[in-house]
Amino acid sequence: MATTESTKAATGRVPTEKVPVPVGDGITLMLRIMAQEDRTSPVVALLPAMALKAKYYFPLATALHGAGLSVVLCDQRGHGDSTPGLREQPNFGYRELIEVDVPAVVATIRARFPDAPLYLFGHSLGGQLALFHAASAPGNVAGILTIGTGTPYWRAFARRDWFEAFWKIQTIGLVARVRGFWPGGMLIGGAMSGQVMVDWARQSRTSWCRPRGSSRRHDDALRTLGLPVLAISLDDDRLGPASNVDFLCSRMPAAQLTRWHVVESSGVENRDHFAWVKDSAVIGRAAATWITSGRLPAGTDSHGGGR
Numbered sequence: 604m605a606t607t608e609s610t611k612a613a614t615g616r617v618p619t620e621k622v623p624v625p626v627g628d629g630i631t632l633m634l635r636i637m638a639q640e641d642r643t644s645p646v647v648a649l650l651p652a653m654a655l656k657a658k659y660y661f662p663l664a665t666a667l668h669g670a671g672l673s674v675v676l677c678d679q680r681g682h683g684d685s686t687p688g689l690r691e692q693p694n695f696g697y698r699e700l701i702e703v704d705v706p707a708v709v710a711t712i713r714a715r716f717p718d719a720p721l722y723l724f725g726h727s728l729g730g731q732l733a734l735f736h737a738a739s740a741p742g743n744v745a746g747i748l749t750i751g752t753g754t755p756y757w758r759a760f761a762r763r764d765w766f767e768a769f770w771k772i773q774t775i776g777l778v779a780r781v782r783g784f785w786p787g788g789m790l791i792g793g794a795m796s797g798q799v800m801v802d803w804a805r806q807s808r809t810s811w812c813r814p815r816g817s818s819r820r821h822d823d824a825l826r827t828l829g830l831p832v833l834a835i836s837l838d839d840d841r842l843g844p845a846s847n848v849d850f851l852c853s854r855m856p857a858a859q860l861t862r863w864h865v866v867e868s869s870g871v872e873n874r875d876h877f878a879w880v881k882d883s884a885v886i887g888r889a890a891a892t893w894i895t896s897g898r899l900p901a902g903t904d905s906h907g908g909g910r
Contacts, residue, residue, distance in 0.1 A: 617668055622715075626680070626707045630692055633657070633684035634711065635676040637668045645745070645894050646673040646719045648712055650705070650729030652751070652877075654793025656683035660726070662880055666887025667724075672894065673716060677708050681796060689794055694783055696798030697814035700728075701821065705736040709743050720745035722894055727751045727843055727876065728803075734832070734855070735812065738824035746831035748890055751840050751876050753847025754854075755803055756810035761846060768807070776804025790842065810850075822854060831859040833893050835886070837874040838866045863889070863899055 617637050624632040635657060647667050649660045657676035664674040679700070681689035705723075712721055721744050723733035730752025737744050753759065757769040771790055779785040779800035787793045791800070802814045812821040834852050836845040845864050852860060865871045871882040879886060892900045 617665065621684070622711065624707050624711050626703050628693065629687065630680055631686050632680060632704060632708060633678045633686075634708065635664075636715065637664055637674040637676075638716075639668070639671060639673045642673075642716055643718045644671055644673050645722060646675060646712060646716045647722045647724050647748075647890075647894065648675040648677055648708065650677055650723060650725040650733055651679055651682070652727035652729055653791050653799070654682065654787065654795050655726070658683065659880065662883035663724075663887050666883045667891055670888060670891030670895075672891055673719065675708075675712055680704055682793075689796060690784065694798045695796050696816070697802040697812065698817040700732055700799070701735045701739075701814070702817065702819065705732050706740065706743075709736065709740075713743065722746045722748060724748040724750075724890065725752055730834075731812070731851075734825060734828065734851075735821045737830055738821065738828040738855075739819065741828065741830055744830065746833070746894070748833040748835070748893070749848075750835040750879065750886070751837060751843035751848075752834065752851065753836070753843045753849075754810060754851045755807035756847070756850060757807050759810070759847040759850035760844065764841075772804050772807040776801050776807075779804075825855050827857055828855045829857045829859065831861070831897065833861045833863065833890065833899075835863045835865060837871070837876070837879055838864065839874040840876045842876040861893065861899065863903065869903065 620636040622634040622636055624634060626632060649664060651657055657678045660676055664676055667674045678685040681692060723744055725733035730749030733747045737747050755772055757765055760768045775785060779797040784797045785795040785800045798815060806812050834848055836848040865874055870885045873879050873881045889899055889903055
């Protein structure tokens, strides 16, 4: 059953409706909806990075809502207000996130806003989930935005970082495989499902997304993705640097791609993998302009083509 709360300081008292989304096996995801009165306004679903709660993105949600868009914040399974907790459910990986959870979230949003275009805005892992879902079901969404979303492929990093990227990511995968979960620490500060990290480490070795238990060829589908995509990178981001974002973008040659590499002159003071959310007023305004007009605001430093 949906409930309504008033999120005060973080959202400027924007009414926020909590909507549970059952996905089977006793697992329920939690959405927070910040709706516009005009239900035909574009809707933006925010998909978190690894181990982050949806509440982390309230500043971005506020900026997007203030620009006239409806916004949905989505807690991943095992995190935030989704139930049960991470350790109280079966081990899950990329397959469940891409092929079960995102489709359920999208279906719920489409039912709630049947006349509004839906955009998926993913941070890091959330961007991968958005892209792979849209590639397999392009009719469900109008476009995708990503920030800090690249590939963990070790050779996509700068050459000087190859060894560090390889051993750290493979160590995380090994620990996750042995323990059945990742407790948090190196690179990924919070706890994550073991299979997610094993799938992630495999992708880092091979460059291909081949989740355990999946028969889908997600990378092949990505090559046919023809939707508008805004791919944002940040010049202080060591986890998802521009080279990794560009590598992932090269895997979707049919996309209507806009690339925005955020540098100091972009007006964004905090430009690492996580702290950018402090500059949500700038990033949210640019994202809203792209959604409504198909282009970034005038004067925004960018490279790549607009749509």
